[in-house]
Amino acid sequence: MAKLEVLKKQFGFDTFKSIQEEAIDKILAKEDLLVILPTGSGKSLIYQLPTLMMDGVTVVISPLIALMQDQVANLKVLGIKSGMINSQNTSEENYAIFNLALQKKIKFLYIAPERMANESFQLILKKLDINYFVIDEAHCVSEWGHEFRDDYRKLAYLKDIFPNTPISAFTATATDEVKNDILHTLKIPQTSLLKSKIQRDNLFIEAQKRVGNAKKQITNFLKKHPNECGIVYCFSRKECESLSEYLNSEGFNTLAYHAGLPTSKREDIFNKFKDESVKIIVATIAFGMGIDKSNIRFVLHTSMPKTLENYTQEIGRAGRDGLDSYTLLLYSKADEIGKRRFIDELEESAYKQNSYNKLSKMYRFASSEVCRHQLIATYFNDEIKKCESLCDNCTKKDRNYQDITVEAQKFLSTIARCESRFGQSYIIDVLRGSKAKRILDFGHDKLSVYGIGSDKSKEFWSGVCDRLLDLEAIAIGGEYRVLKLLPKSKEILKSNLKVEIDVDSLKVEKLKTKAIQKEPLSVDEEIFNQLREIRRELAKSEGVPPYIIFSDKSLKEIASYLPSNKAEFMAINGVGEMKLEKYGKVFIEACKKIKLSLQTSS
Ligand code: ADP
Ligand code: MG
Ligand code: ZN
Numbered sequence: 150m151a152k153l154e155v156l157k158k159q160f161g162f163d164t165f166k167s168i169q170e171e172a173i174d175k176i177l178a179k180e181d182l183l184v185i186l187p188t189g190s191g192k193s194l195i196y197q198l199p200t201l202m203m204d205g206v207t208v209v210i211s212p213l214i215a216l217m218q219d220q221v222a223n224l225k226v227l228g229i230k231s232g233m234i235n236s237q238n239t240s241e242e243n244y245a246i247f248n249l250a251l252q253k254k255i256k257f258l259y260i261a262p263e264r265m266a267n268e269s270f271q272l273i274l275k276k277l278d279i280n281y282f283v284i285d286e287a288h289c290v291s292e293w294g295h296e297f298r299d300d301y302r303k304l305a306y307l308k309d310i311f312p313n314t315p316i317s318a319f320t321a322t323a324t325d326e327v328k329n330d331i332l333h334t335l336k337i338p339q340t341s342l343l344k345s346k347i348q349r350d351n352l353f354i355e356a357q358k359r360v361g362n363a364k365k366q367i368t369n370f371l372k373k374h375p376n377e378c379g380i381v382y383c384f385s386r387k388e389c390e391s392l393s394e395y396l397n398s399e400g401f402n403t404l405a406y407h408a409g410l411p412t413s414k415r416e417d418i419f420n421k422f423k424d425e426s427v428k429i430i431v432a433t434i435a436f437g438m439g440i441d442k443s444n445i446r447f448v449l450h451t452s453m454p455k456t457l458e459n460y461t462q463e464i465g466r467a468g469r470d471g472l473d474s475y476t477l478l479l480y481s482k483a484d485e486i487g488k489r490r491f492i493d494e495l496e497e498s499a500y501k502q503n504s505y506n507k508l509s510k511m512y513r514f515a516s517s518e519v520c521r522h523q524l525i526a527t528y529f530n531d532e533i534k535k536c537e538s539l540c541d542n543c544t545k546k547d548r549n550y551q552d553i554t555v556e557a558q559k560f561l562s563t564i565a566r567c568e569s570r571f572g573q574s575y576i577i578d579v580l581r582g583s584k585a586k587r588i589l590d591f592g593h594d595k596l597s598v599y600g601i602g603s604d605k606s607k608e609f610w611s612g613v614c615d616r617l618l619d620l621e622a623i624a625i626g627g628e629y630r631v632l633k634l635l636p637k638s639k640e641i642l643k644s645n646l647k648v649e650i651d652v653d654s655l656k657v658e659k660l661k662t663k664a665i666q667k668e669p670l671s672v673d674e675e676i677f678n679q680l681r682e683i684r685r686e687l688a689k690s691e692g693v694p695p696y697i698i699f700s701d702k703s704l705k706e707i708a709s710y711l712p713s714n715k716a717e718f719m720a721i722n723g724v725g726e727m728k729l730e731k732y733g734k735v736f737i738e739a740c741k742k743i744k745l746s747l748q749t750s751s
Contacts, residue, residue: 158726208282
């Protein structure tokens with residue numbers, strides 16, 4: 150069977166995406182390969198398809214059991230047999246799976262990196278007829294990356310033990326440094342690199358300064374995505390718990406997830422998210438890699454990640470199915486300062502300097518007024534045009550600058566009068582004339598600045614504070630996060646330096662999130678939900694997540710076209726022979742019924 154035929158029959162797609170075909174040709178020609186393609190571009194298909202045209206077994210090394218399970222389930226509904234060897238299986242189970250591979254009764258063998266790193270296991274593997282090795286999430290090889298795994302490093306021996314077996318490595322996020330590290334470690338030649346433009350054209354990226362406790366910004370964003378699945382990333386465990394609780398009290402359906410929960414509880418939450426019985430997960434980055442759920446519609450960060458690689462991976466979890474998805478990053482200068490303090494603790498090293506560097510790039514990204522897709526591309530040594538319609542900076546018409554020099558002076562004076570011994574919230578309280586006991590105890594109600602800012606909200610003043618931090622007129626120091634004046638503050642106090650602020654950044658209700666300008670399929674919400682229910686039932690009886698039966702994209706196509714026979718059903722993106730056979734009848738029946746009810750009701 151030719152490539153295109155396999156694509157249609159097995160996977161149900163008519164055309165290849167971006168560099169899929171080129172990459173597949175390399176694998177078929179038994180060449181090594183490093184593919185760098187953004188999330189959701191279809192990296193799995195690149196290594197899955199050629200295997201179906203080969204006789205042997207393909208060995209896939211994947212960093213997480215959850216990822217393997219997802220892949221195995223995916224292949225299962227496509228009618229392709231595969232198995233995994235990992236620490237969750239008993240040794241009998243692992244042995245049985247190995248035997249299936251030996252007899253070529255499975256096409257894919259998934260292996261955890263720690264086992265792969267074991268040399269005696271590598272020797273046992275020699276008994277297999279291996280088509281090629283696949284290294285998924287290959288950035289784990291590199292210490293310069295953000296998810297370094299020691300066992301991945303040991304994959305360096307692979308080429309020595311299997312000199313004649315090609316290697317295909319895949320990642321979504323690699324700077325030039327990481328890319329070179331992967332090529333070097335796995336001994337893949339430079340000419341084997343295939344890389345596409347990094348832009349995700351179904352992802353709307355937005356960043357806002359965090360205003361106050363951000364609850365309003367968070368709920369405003371979530372209200373725009375009712376009934377949709379998404380992730381809210383928080384910095385600490387405590388924050389996850391309290392935000393999740395708050396959101397539930399506001400009527401959102403959420404669960405908190407972090408590394409402090411017992412494994413069984415975490416698995417349970419993960420599964421509930423996959424099968425859609427909970428829509429929103431409020432998580433630390435412990436809820437990370439391994440989320441291959443394709444219909445995540447939004448990712449919200451309540452504070453700033455430490456690098457753009459982390460950020461790109463995290464937002465990358467949205468919209469794998471290619472449908473429009475939204476991301477919002479809430480940040481403040483205080484996030485950067487807090488993270489900087491962690492790096493301060495490290496011993497002097499190139500790694501430490503690199504960490505500072507990455508952190509400041511992250512902050513510059515957040516506070517920048519340049520196209521966000523462009524900034525990400527630049528970070529990954531790529532060049533793209535302005536997105537025009539997919540980020541807040543491109544869609545924002547005019548910035549609304551306002552002179553706040555007088556307010557800045559009030560803020561700076563208050564810090565000075567309080568002798569640079571207090572933090573942000575105390576300074577704001579003094580400015581606004583709070584009657585808090587600690588202020589009275591210090592006698593700060595007697596200061597000339599006491600109450601001179603009572604005409605403005607707390608949020609306004611915290612915006613002023615952020616701006617002054619941005620301008621490096623003040624700094625946060627010490628364990629108690631005390632505000633201190635820097636030399637530049639003098640210039641502002643003497644009115645030699647004007648302070649301006651984009652006033653929109655101080656307002657909460659200014660979400661510029663406009664729909665992504667693409668022709669949307671006209672889909673009746675109600676029909677979609679009916680079909681979603683059917684998908685859920687099927688998924689339950691098969692014991693796989695719903696999005697593996699059909700992606701939201703396929704389901705929307707079904708809802709829109711309501712196919713009423715096999716040929717029409719086959720024309721849906723993502724329907725191949727196997728899915729036609731397994732799910733055709735149920736969906737065609739349902740579509741017929743829906744059509745009928747539409748006719749009778751009109
Ligand atoms: P990645 O690993 O690059 O993040 P996946 O392999 O998970 O991406 O694929 C993302 C989505 O794209 C999946 O839902 C997959 O079915 C779909 N897909 C893959 N190849 C094609 C194609 N040629 N045409 C349409 N959809 C595709
Ligand atoms: Mg993948
Ligand atoms: Zn843009």
